Amino acid sequence: MFSGDQIASVLTGSGISHVVTIPDSTIGRWESAIEDSGISLVRVCREGEAWTVAGGLHLGGARPLVMIQCTGLFESGDALRNVLHEWRLPIYSFIGYRSYLNQDTLPGDTTLVFTEPILSAWQLDVRLITEPTQLETIGEHMRACRVASRAGVALIAEGKA
């Protein structure tokens, strides 16, 4: 849906200094453009790490973003809870929404059942991004969350488009 250059432009426009990530087949294609833009990429081994590395970066004065797939969100709940809710660190994240755009041709992926309710349960401010025309929506949401000093999520649909 988005090119790496488009995503890198949103990130640099929002002052992001580090992207802490584990790739999937959509967000992984953005890595080289993000690095070429001058943003530091921190590759972690499991998604829970991403929240706490980002938390440490924030405490140290950097402006990190977590970029993972929704399956990694499922894995990383306790770290998310601690960093975003106990320490109240306003970390923004891009979460890839697996199979969202393939629901007609690839039905049955349970990520479609659980992703949005889990984000709701975590009481996060979420923007669902399903169209290429919503690129600017991501930047606007990032800015709004930063001004309010709260965590936020761009839930970015993945699949055929």
Place this chain on the structure above:
Amino acid sequence: MIQLDAALSDLRRARRDDDVVITTMAAARSWMAHEGGMHPRDFVFVPSCMGHATSIGLGIALAQPQRRVIVCNGDGSMLMNLGSLVTITAAKAENLVVIVLDNGVYEVTGAQPTAGSAAARSGLGAVDFAGIARASGFESVHDFSNPDEWTRSVERVTRAKGPVFVHLDIEAVPGRPGPRSPGPAAERAQAFMRALGSAST
């Protein structure tokens, strides 16, 4: 074997004013109870998400490369996030020191053996944390079971070019309580950021 409180007292003596020291679990309890009190750049990771002190430390180290960041981790915590050792070396965090205080048990829950302890691995022996660190790419790896040797070496080891990994063979003390948070976490985060000069306001 080394006593936990003594090991951390040695670290306090070696710690420089601009260093960050992160403690969690039993190390946090001991650190807070010390008569020397707390330093503005102490980060007591309580409440925590167990296993993630190394990851918090990596983030701070990357954001503040001019400052040494020392993480006092437990063996149970280390086992929960072994991948972070690989992440740390990939990120080339030369200012990060990971100290694993290994007593072989989950002390704060009643001293049940960890899966890495000799007690839980009949005939296999305890997991070799120093070996895991070397295999993960740490070049500065240190292993101490003699308290005098740790006392003599702590300053040199914690100031070596990192990332540094230190394994300490710690005496388990069953029955000691878990750490209590020294105050509201969000307020402590803000105070810590001010101490680092990283607060936005």
